[in-house]
Amino acid sequence: MSTQKTVRQQADTVEENRLRIEREKAEQIVDALNSELSNSYVLYHQLKKHHWVVEGAEFRDLHIFFEEAYEHVEEGADIIAERAQALGGVPVSGPSNLEDRATVEFEGEDVYDIRTMMDNDLEMYGDIIESMRGSIELADNLGDYATAEILREILVTVEEDAHHFEHYLEDETLVLEEATH
Template identity: 85%
Template sequence: MSTQKTVRQQADTVEETALRLDQEKAEQIVDALNTELANAYVLYHQLKKHHWVVEGAEFLPLHEFLEEAYENVEEGADVIAERAQALGGVPVSGPTNLERRATVEFEGEDVYDVRTMFEHDLEMYGDIVESMRDSVELANNLGDHATSQILREILVEVEEDAHHFEHYLEDDTLVLEEATH
């Protein structure tokens, strides 16, 4: 077992890679990717929390829906982190760094009613959609069409999941409330 503890690359640095993207452009794109990665993990943890605490008559379908949603977020985060590394960067990691880097904010430790939790989630999804669109445009403008395409594919999934949250928040329902006399 090796006891060597040499830092191979410091965080917040970008090294040249075989992808032949100009260093300055790569730094800007890795910076944007790390913001998207941080945002994804803040959303992931909020969705995971909601998955744990959801209650009520619709518990099981909501529990399963939230699980699918946080798994989608984690899958996208993994792709983003791998792209940042491929561009010569170091993917942001660790709870403190993720929280500091994110442009979205975790709702906190309190437990809310389902509608409020979903409203918080939908708000965060909206902020992430806007941020990702900016990152897609940045990558495209800097000539990194692969990163732009990767982010577009993740954005489609993010928007689809946001749309599902929006559907859950609609007033129309087949569930009848018991009449009180």
């Protein structure tokens, strides 16, 4: 471990940026981005948990599905963190800070039946979708159209994944009919 103790930038601060977004505006946007980043990691860990514990007849398909979903969330989180840094901020990163900053709540350590877990995921997706829409509106209103566009692109993936959860939670559409002779 390095013995260097020089802090280059304190957490929860925003420095001037070369993107020419005024510091006061950048502070608001970085705060929103850090909330989105925190929400992303709460969802990521919940999906990862579900990937680990899923059981049953559809185990393989759901195991793969959860993996794809948490990979999408992680990709979006990385983009969000890099944007916060580009605006002069410090991306939130510590586990306790992520939990404190998140506006969504982890379902807990217990293992539930697959429908309950997926219902919990879909509920969190909905909360994140609403939050991202608010952050997009904030960025647009503050003239940071690039951040708004970045979040829009991430939102498309989030909404697509949420829609796939809806499909998994639908009632069965294939019905075996009793043959009449």
